[in-house]
Amino acid sequence: MHSFTAASCQLPAASCPLVTNRTVSDIGEHALISRITQRLAKPSWVVVGPGDDAAVLRPERGTFDVLTTDAIVEGVHFDRRFVPPDAIGHRALAVNLSDLAAMGARPRAALLSFVLPDQLEVADVDAMVDGLVALADTHRVAIVGGNITRSPRLGSGQGPGPLMIDVTATGSVKPRRVLTRAGARPGDEVYVTGTLGGAALGLKFFRSGADLSGPPGRGPEGSAPLVEKYLRPVPRVRMGMLLGRNRAASACIDLSDGLADGLRQIAAASGVGIAVDEASIPAVSGSETFYSDDYELLFTSRPAWKGRLRAVKSQAGDLPITRIGLVTKGGGVVLRTASGERELPAGYEHFR
Amino acid sequence: MHSFTAASCQLPAASCPLVTNRTVSDIGEHALISRITQRLAKPSWVVVGPGDDAAVLRPERGTFDVLTTDAIVEGVHFDRRFVPPDAIGHRALAVNLSDLAAMGARPRAALLSFVLPDQLEVADVDAMVDGLVALADTHRVAIVGGNITRSPRLGSGQGPGPLMIDVTATGSVKPRRVLTRAGARPGDEVYVTGTLGGAALGLKFFRSGADLSGPPGRGPEGSAPLVEKYLRPVPRVRMGMLLGRNRAASACIDLSDGLADGLRQIAAASGVGIAVDEASIPAVSGSETFYSDDYELLFTSRPAWKGRLRAVKSQAGDLPITRIGLVTKGGGVVLRTASGERELPAGYEHFR
Numbered sequence: 001m002h003s004f005t006a007a008s009c010q011l012p013a014a015s016c017p018l019v020t021n022r023t024v025s026d027i028g029e030h031a032l033i034s035r036i037t038q039r040l041a042k043p044s045w046v047v048v049g050p051g052d053d054a055a056v057l058r059p060e061r062g063t064f065d066v067l068t069t070d071a072i073v074e075g076v077h078f079d080r081r082f083v084p085p086d087a088i089g090h091r092a093l094a095v096n097l098s099d100l101a102a103m104g105a106r107p108r109a110a111l112l113s114f115v116l117p118d119q120l121e122v123a124d125v126d127a128m129v130d131g132l133v134a135l136a137d138t139h140r141v142a143i144v145g146g147n148i149t150r151s152p153r154l155g156s157g158q159g160p161g162p163l164m165i166d167v168t169a170t171g172s173v174k175p176r177r178v179l180t181r182a183g184a185r186p187g188d189e190v191y192v193t194g195t196l197g198g199a200a201l202g203l204k205f206f207r208s209g210a211d212l213s214g215p216p217g218r219g220p221e222g223s224a225p226l227v228e229k230y231l232r233p234v235p236r237v238r239m240g241m242l243l244g245r246n247r248a249a250s251a252c253i254d255l256s257d258g259l260a261d262g263l264r265q266i267a268a269a270s271g272v273g274i275a276v277d278e279a280s281i282p283a284v285s286g287s288e289t290f291y292s293d294d295y296e297l298l299f300t301s302r303p304a305w306k307g308r309l310r311a312v313k314s315q316a317g318d319l320p321i322t323r324i325g326l327v328t329k330g331g332g333v334v335l336r337t338a339s340g341e342r343e344l345p346a347g348y349e350h351f352r
Numbered sequence: 353m354h355s356f357t358a359a360s361c362q363l364p365a366a367s368c369p370l371v372t373n374r375t376v377s378d379i380g381e382h383a384l385i386s387r388i389t390q391r392l393a394k395p396s397w398v399v400v401g402p403g404d405d406a407a408v409l410r411p412e413r414g415t416f417d418v419l420t421t422d423a424i425v426e427g428v429h430f431d432r433r434f435v436p437p438d439a440i441g442h443r444a445l446a447v448n449l450s451d452l453a454a455m456g457a458r459p460r461a462a463l464l465s466f467v468l469p470d471q472l473e474v475a476d477v478d479a480m481v482d483g484l485v486a487l488a489d490t491h492r493v494a495i496v497g498g499n500i501t502r503s504p505r506l507g508s509g510q511g512p513g514p515l516m517i518d519v520t521a522t523g524s525v526k527p528r529r530v531l532t533r534a535g536a537r538p539g540d541e542v543y544v545t546g547t548l549g550g551a552a553l554g555l556k557f558f559r560s561g562a563d564l565s566g567p568p569g570r571g572p573e574g575s576a577p578l579v580e581k582y583l584r585p586v587p588r589v590r591m592g593m594l595l596g597r598n599r600a601a602s603a604c605i606d607l608s609d610g611l612a613d614g615l616r617q618i619a620a621a622s623g624v625g626i627a628v629d630e631a632s633i634p635a636v637s638g639s640e641t642f643y644s645d646d647y648e649l650l651f652t653s654r655p656a657w658k659g660r661l662r663a664v665k666s667q668a669g670d671l672p673i674t675r676i677g678l679v680t681k682g683g684g685v686v687l688r689t690a691s692g693e694r695e696l697p698a699g700y701e702h703f704r
Contacts, residue, residue, distance in 0.1 A: 047416055047527075048532055051533075051621065052533050053420065053451040053605060053606055054451045055418070056418050056419075056455065056525065056530055057416060057417040058417075059416070063411075064409060064411070067406055067407045067408075067409065067461070067463060067522065068405065068407065068463070068497060069463040069464075069497065069518070069520055070465075071501055073503070073504060076502050076503075077501070099406045100405075102406070103405055103406045103408065105406065113421050113423050145419065147422050149428055151425070151514070152425060152426065152514050154513075160506070161427075161514055162503065162514075164516070166423065166499075168419075170419065178399065182404075253405060269404070
């Protein structure tokens with residue numbers, strides 16, 4: 001379990017030898033690590049970057065450290081038949097940046113832990129790293145370390161082990177700007193960013209099988225925007241920071257586990273109920289909004305904070321913010337529809 | 353990929369219902385997370401612990417943040433036929449604390465990412481968490497968050513996916529106390545802590561198959577201390593901090609990838625050579641010291657720092673520190689034996 005350590009290939013990125021049709025077991029762990037580390041920027045606050053036992057960072061003055069980890073696993077979170085490698089790398093970081101956004105934190109650094117089947121092509125590793133680094137660069141996140149290990153074939157006659165990426169992301173937030181799930185009070189209003197349901201619809205296009213004969217990353221005609229929403233979700237990093245900076249949210253969560261789960265988590269953590277107006281949910285037409293892993297933010301805001309929310313909206317650019325319900329005294333989450341009220345059914349859970 | 357979130361079982365640890373012969377798929381992810389989080393302490397500097405989108409920590413004044421991640425994978429780093437679950441949990445944290453020790457850092461917090469086969473027994477998860485939390489408590493490390501996901505069966509007719517634990521550990525170190533691999537200079541002396549080879553010998557006992565019919569965690573007669581060294585390696589947390597605090601080391605690395613690798617990494621990072629006197633290596637009798645994953649520290653120290661090193665020794669208790677060689681100008685690592693000098697052969701590498 002080598003960490004990202006002093007690289008054997010010390011060439012600049014452009015002159016590193018191109019590897020075609022070779023697998024990770026052909027070139028070995030040290031060469032793989034080298035291919036990754038040479039692509040990474042090292043901002044001034046990274047005291048020790050990849051290449052030692054651990055990374056050392058200079059903290060931002062007057063802030064708290066925010067830390068989160070999330071793994072994505074082949075066969076559970078993605079299917080390599082239709083998710084191209086760069087989208088896998090993108091997703092592995094995006095899911096973590098989305099968590100930092102939900103805390104109001106500015107992302108600063110990430111650690112990247114790969115578990116790779118031995119017959120995976122090196123070009124695929126390169127593409128995963130490309131996808132991850134592109135998103136990291138967008139948000140000025142430094143990849144400061146990581147780890148590569150082999151995914152085992154278990155038992156006899158087994159196929160390759162699953163591909164996994166576990167990313168840990170860290171960020172900073174000023175003490176009075178921390179957003180948690182626990183601050184909602186009865187009377188607060190409930191909001192979501194963006195539109196919901198697109199990711200699930202994008203995935204459905206793939207699962208329908210129409211495109212599985214083509215190259216990965218392409219859905220049927222006309223599905224491009226939804227497919228893109230599924231493949232390369234945009235974490236709401238800036239929106240999370242704006243909500244924290246303007247102190248406009250009493251509770252906040254990201255929706256990478258779906259709206260149903262998000263509503264329930266805020267209700268449970270805050271000890272309140274939530275009533276959602278179904279008609280007000282900004283849904284992609286024809287989608288199932290409650291169980292779609294859209295990387296949007298769900299938050300609550302006090303009625304008296306309308307001015308703060310206007311400030312957020314004016315700074316947030318094109319991203320819509322939609323009121324979808326109200327925080328109530330009673331426990332549980334209820335859905336108000338044209339035909340009356342009903343309880344929200346349970347959300348997605350692994351192992352179930 | 354639920355993170356450790358607000359627990360459904362809010363009972364104190366002792367009153368949480370005992371689960372016998374049930375698998376992780378029987379009780380589901382939320383109940384699993386609940387079983388873990390209710391056992392975790394929350395020190396005062398943990399502002400937001402498990403149960404939100406991310407953890408929030410109050411940094412230690414005047415220090416840098418130190419971050420490392422390492423995954424251990426079934427079939428690659430451990431064999432469940434002879435490594436009991438508590439030892440798996442112990443190892444997952446120990447390998448990371450060992451990395452922090454090598455930087456001179458005080459460990460503070462860890463994130464725990466589980467990838468679990470669906471037929472794993474809940475009692476085994478409990479035992480893994482027990483092993484991990486016991487080591488965390490010893491070093492006052494707070495488990496501040498994590499993640500649980502399913503290990504997939506890939507393809508048709510496949511057996512269960514591999515069990516994996518990826519831990520990220522974070523700590524703090526004062527700016528002038530950071531230990532890296534890069535500070536060794538020709539003329540420095542080379543030291544190791546403890547004794548080497550025990551872990552490999554302990555593993556060998558298991559691999560010899562003598563005990564595979566018995567309960568996990570037991571080797572043959574008389575092998576207990578070595579088996580323990582393999583199963584529950586002790587990360588040299590205090591020694592790393594003492595080396596940093598006394599500014600007694602010019603370079604430092606942990607030996608969880610073996611002595612051969614450690615020597616080579618320091619030589620490469622510092623741009624020096626190392627000459628090791630084979631006879632001086634503090635080896636367990638009959639062991640292969642160079643490729644044993646003993647969780648000891650390898651470090652270099654200037655000849656003028658003898659006083660600092662004495663201070664370290666006087667504060668380090670029983671842990672021996674042994675001089676094993678010298679930093680040289682020429683590149684590479686050579687081994688001085690009774691029959692002359694030879695180059696050190698390459699170390700262990702995944703995928704190879």
